[in-house]
Amino acid sequence: MSGLYPRDWSVQPAANTPDYRTTKFRSPTRPLVRLENTPSDSTGPVFNHDDLGPDDWNLLTNFARPGESPIGPRIFVHGRVLDENARPVPNALVECWQANAGGRYRHKVDTYLAPIDPNFGGCGRTLTDSEGRYRFHTVQPGAYPWPNGPNTWRPAHVHFSVFGEAFAQRLITQCYFEGDPFIPLCAIVQTIPSAEAVDGVTAKLDMSETVPHDMVAYRFDIILRGRHRTWHEGGL
Amino acid sequence: MTRPNKERVESASQTAGPYVHIGLAPTAAGFEIYEEAGRDIAGPNAEGERIRVEGVVWDGAGEPVRDALIEVWQPNAAGNYAPDGVEAGFRGWGRVICDFDTGEWAFETVRPGAKEGAPHLNLWIVARGINIGLHTRMYFPDATEDPVLTQLGARAHTLLATEQTTGVYRFDIRLQGTQETVFFDV
Numbered sequence: 001m002s003g004l005y006p007r008d009w010s011v012q013p014a015a016n017t018p019d020y021r022t023t024k025f026r027s028p029t030r031p032l033v034r035l036e037n038t039p040s041d042s043t044g045p046v047f048n049h050d051d052l053g054p055d056d057w058n059l060l061t062n063f064a065r066p067g068e069s070p071i072g073p074r075i076f077v078h079g080r081v082l083d084e085n086a087r088p089v090p091n092a093l094v095e096c097w098q099a100n101a102g103g104r105y106r107h108k109v110d111t112y113l114a115p116i117d118p119n120f121g122g123c124g125r126t127l128t129d130s131e132g133r134y135r136f137h138t139v140q141p142g143a144y145p146w147p148n149g150p151n152t153w154r155p156a157h158v159h160f161s162v163f164g165e166a167f168a169q170r171l172i173t174q175c176y177f178e179g180d181p182f183i184p185l186c187a188i189v190q191t192i193p194s195a196e197a198v199d200g201v202t203a204k205l206d207m208s209e210t211v212p213h214d215m216v217a218y219r220f221d222i223i224l225r226g227r228h229r230t231w232h233e234g235g236l
Numbered sequence: 237m238t239r240p241n242k243e244r245v246e247s248a249s250q251t252a253g254p255y256v257h258i259g260l261a262p263t264a265a266g267f268e269i270y271e272e273a274g275r276d277i278a279g280p281n282a283e284g285e286r287i288r289v290e291g292v293v294w295d296g297a298g299e300p301v302r303d304a305l306i307e308v309w310q311p312n313a314a315g316n317y318a319p320d321g322v323e324a325g326f327r328g329w330g331r332v333i334c335d336f337d338t339g340e341w342a343f344e345t346v347r348p349g350a351k352e353g354a355p356h357l358n359l360w361i362v363a364r365g366i367n368i369g370l371h372t373r374m375y376f377p378d379a380t381e382d383p384v385l386t387q388l389g390a391r392a393h394t395l396l397a398t399e400q401t402t403g404v405y406r407f408d409i410r411l412q413g414t415q416e417t418v419f420f421d422v
Contacts, residue, residue: 007421008246013367020251022365025296026411032421035384039351040358041371041422043317045309045329053270063269086243093273097259105255108266109336121269123259159252159259167309168422170369172362174250191367192248201248223244 003037004168004225005084011200013191020187021148041168047093047127056125059098059138063121070120072101072139074215077175077203080132081162084226088132094222095125095161096136096175103144103156112144137215140177148187155182155189164224175220176202249368254303256362261305261333274332277308277345279325284313284349288404289374289397290342293334293361296412300339304363307331308343310356315349347376354382356395361409371420374407391418 015027035041055062060069077096081089099105099122102114106122120139128134141156157174164170176183176198183189183202192198200223209217257265261272278286293301308330311317318328332343348355356373375395379385385392394417397405409417 005242011246011248013249015367017367020365020367023367024365025299026301026363026365027296027367028370028416028419029296029412030416030418032419033388034421035387037422038353039311039317040309040356040373043309045327046319047273051273056270063267082244084242084244084246095259097255099255105258106265106267107255107258109254121258121262121267123262123269125259125270125273159250159256161252161259167358167360168371170307170360171247171249172252172256172369173247174253188251188253191250197245197248200245201250221244223247225246226242 004042004166004227006034007225011192011194011197013193017187017191020191023191037166037168042166044163044165044167044169047091047163049127051093052125052127057134057136059120059122059124059136061137062124064119068119070100070117070139072117072142074137075140075218076135076137076215077158077218077220078133078135078206078209079219079221081128081134081164081222081224082132083164083224087226088128088130089164089224090128090130090132092128092132093125093163094128094134095123096158097123098138098141098158099144101139101142103142114142114144143180143182152187153182153185155180155186160222162222162224169224171222171224173201173222177218178202178204251364251367252305252362252369254364256303256305257333260331264333264336274307274330277310277328277330277343278312279323279327281323282312282326282346283323284346285403286344287347288342288344289357289407290340290404291407291409292339292341293363293409294411294413300334301363301411302334302336302339304334304341304361305331306333306341307360308345309358309360310345310348311350313346313349315351315355353384354379359409371422372409372417373420374405376405388418394418
């Protein structure tokens with residue numbers, strides 16, 4: 001069994017990032033203990049289409065009343081789940097959640113002034129196809145204030161949870177939208193140690209897929225850790 | 237070791253945030269939308285001893301992390317990871333959230349076996365204030381002959397559950413402090 005590449009700590013946030021205040025008491029203080037991969041982490045759960053409903057991927061309809069639609073700019077976010085070797089990850093469970101167009105979450109602990117949208121749940125899930133492709137239809141989420149400082153705002157974002165083939169590839173990240181002026185101001189975004197890596201979690205306007213008179217497309221690829229190549233797989 | 241010849245850069249992790257339930261456990265967020273994944277770890281046909289595991293995730297100020305979500309990945313009683321060599325309906329994966337008031341979490345499963353080393357549950361913890369998901373393992377109180385526990389030396393005990401009553405295990409996870417749980421870079 002070929003092992004995974006070690007996690008690339010040049011692009012991953014440190015545990016304790018003082019500008020993001022909540023990390024202070026929630027960050028392990030001792031170094032992570034490096035383990036060689038064993039089946040405990042080189043295997044992972046397998047999902048199939050029976051686990052999902054046919055409409056789960058479509059946030060425009062999966063919570064809306066018949067004939068109604070959530071309020072906000074109609075967009076879709078699409079891309080591929082790949083590994084560091086640029087190999088597609090097929091059949092990967094991708095889950096997402098987000099605030100509505102006003103920046104309000106459908107969550108019992110969110111008390112922001114912006115109203116709940118009766119036609120928007122704010123979550124979706126799908127499996128990647130054989131080429132690692134996924135797609136979510138949704139509304140553009142709004143920015144919202146958060147209590148990290150006296151006047152701190154989150155850029156518009158969609159949370160993504162992704163499974164690879166190995167439990168060690170498990171990833172939760174956030175998808176930002178290019179050009180958002182809150183990106184460089186946000187302490188959570190800035191936990192990411194390089195501008196290149198921030199760009200890697202910033203969706204790009206995709207005019208080639210934008211549907212005229214209907215929906216704006218954003219492209220967002222998700223890159224999971226790759227595996228060392230073995231001789232029988234060919235490659236370099 | 238030679239540097240891997242990578243073509244793409246790994247996506248950066250970001251915190252799951254306080255609203256993780258919307259995406260991964262929407263009932264807890266306060267609405268019904270679809271059947272949630274990961275409610276049944278072992279399935280109805282799993283062989284072996286049925287167990288319950290419970291605990292709290294503690295932060296460095298001594299407060300429960302009430303918004304944490306924990307995922308479990310484990311083999312069946314024979315030590316096989318799904319999908320190969322397991323009972324029909326055995327996935328070996330699940331997720332559980334902490335109680336919003338007490339921080340207590342609990343799940344039911346079967347006691348895992350192991351092909352090598354001592355039986356254990358693989359756990360992955362995310363929450364607001366955790367920038368990248370934390371991997372750890374829960375071993376049983378009678379664990380012996382395990383290369384990972386040996387490697388950990390004096391910190392190995394932080395990965396040992398205690399048996400509360402027959403078949404009920406407690407595993408508190410401490411993010412900081414003198415008894416800080418061991419987390420892995422796997």
